[in-house]
Amino acid sequence: MAAKLITYDLKKPGRNYDNLHDAIKKLGSWWHCLESTWIVDTTKSASEIRDTLKSHIDTNDDLAVFSLSSGWATYGLSDECNNWLRNHL
Numbered sequence: 001m002a003a004k005l006i007t008y009d010l011k012k013p014g015r016n017y018d019n020l021h022d023a024i025k026k027l028g029s030w031w032h033c034l035e036s037t038w039i040v041d042t043t044k045s046a047s048e049i050r051d052t053l054k055s056h057i058d059t060n061d062d063l064a065v066f067s068l069s070s071g072w073a074t075y076g077l078s079d080e081c082n083n084w085l086r087n088h089l
Contacts, residue, residue, distance in 0.1 A: 003068040006038040020056035033081035
């Protein structure tokens with residue numbers, strides 16, 4: 001498995017994005033400690049994730065998926081958030 005960073009800008013106010021969040025959660029073990037940022041430990045490629053998630057956002061929204069490697073730092077996050085990062089990155 002490899003960690004992927006998923007981030008997005010959802011431009012339509014008031015829209016319910018539960019379907020997007022559910023689709024992200026199905027990709028693998030996930031971290032969601034910042035509002036529009038997720039990290040998922042998954043076997044899927046960045047392109048596969050993009051293709052899976054784009055049906056859950058509007059055409060004017062933005063979505064980016066990146067592969068992650070070692071090295072990270074946080075400030076102000078909970079122990080739970082940092083422990084997930086230690087265990088998956």
